[in-house]
Amino acid sequence: MKSSNGFIYPKSRVLKASELPRVYRTLRAKFGSQDWWPGDTPFEVMVGAILTQNAAWINVEKAIRNLKTERALTPRVMQKLPLKKLARLIRPAGYFNVKAGRLKHFLSFFFEEYGGSIKRMAREDDAMLREKLLGVKGVGPETADSILLYALNKPFFVIDTYTKRIFSRHRLHPWKKQYGDWQGVFTRALPIKTSLYNDYHAQIVALGKHFCKTRPQCEDCPLRQYL
DNA sequence: GACCAGGCACATC
DNA sequence: GATGTGCATGGT
Numbered sequence A: 001m002k003s004s005n006g007f008i009y010p011k012s013r014v015l016k017a018s019e020l021p022r023v024y025r026t027l028r029a030k031f032g033s034q035d036w037w038p039g040d041t042p043f044e045v046m047v048g049a050i051l052t053q054n055a056a057w058i059n060v061e062k063a064i065r066n067l068k069t070e071r072a073l074t075p076r077v078m079q080k081l082p083l084k085k086l087a088r089l090i091r092p093a094g095y096f097n098v099k100a101g102r103l104k105h106f107l108s109f110f111f112e113e114y115g116g117s118i119k120r121m122a123r124e125d126d127a128m129l130r131e132k133l134l135g136v137k138g139v140g141p142e143t144a145d146s147i148l149l150y151a152l153n154k155p156f157f158v159i160d161t162y163t164k165r166i167f168s169r170h171r172l173h174p175w176k177k178q179y180g181d182w183q184g185v186f187t188r189a190l191p192i193k194t195s196l197y198n199d200y201h202a203q204i205v206a207l208g209k210h211f212c213k214t215r216p217q218c219e220d221c222p223l224r225q226y227l
Numbered sequence B: 001g002a003c004c005a006g007g008c009a010c011a012t013c
Numbered sequence C: 001g002a003t004g005t006g007c008a009t010g011g012t
Helices: A017-031 A042-051 A057-069 A075-080 A083-089 A096-114 A118-123 A126-134 A141-151 A161-169 A179-189 A194-212
Strands: none
Touching: A017 A179, A017 A194, A042 A057, A042 A096, A042 A141, A057 A083, A075 A096, A083 A096, A096 A118, A096 A126, A126 A141, A141 A179, A141 A194, A161 A179, A161 A194
16 A cells, blocks of 8 residues: 555555454553643643644644743733734744634634633533534634544544544545544444543554654554554 | 645635 | 645754
């Protein structure tokens, strides 16, 4: 199987969805509990979820550090911050003009719907909250689910590029490959449990970062046994 | 200098 | 409904 980065992967058997719990245990045994998301407060997690869109996390950290230095990592302060200044602070995260706008859109939503209160937001009905988040310009399915899962501890499984890449390689993918189809594969195979969804996605990212990118031939990939 | 990284909106077919 | 494109920095 040839990947987008040009490497030839070993041909895999078809991984079954019913094996996903065991795959998790394998990853967990290799990487240990990941204890995600890296963020001090729910608001920081939400901001990080927008900033990390198609960006390397190391660069997101720089942007967040800038916001902290300016004491701008609170809803009220960030909302008052001029768009240009916000863009300048988050510059290292890339697409800074776009993302500054997206943060502003999110803040408007956050204040209009919940008065800038995480607690009030968390009291919203789960499915309704997801719909509302998806209505915010700049918040797509992955960002919405990241916010729901990692900022608000609600059971929504996050699908990202790593997930699609890794499990496609093991030939486990939905017939249609839209976000919701992918999500269904995992939620149908796993118990609905926030802590599991949380750590499973974190394990996938750990795997994606350390193996499928830097060691694409997978001599020592923890999932090699499933090929 | 090319390629990639924890996406999304929008245009076009 | 699928596919293509713009957005942009910083590391490899």
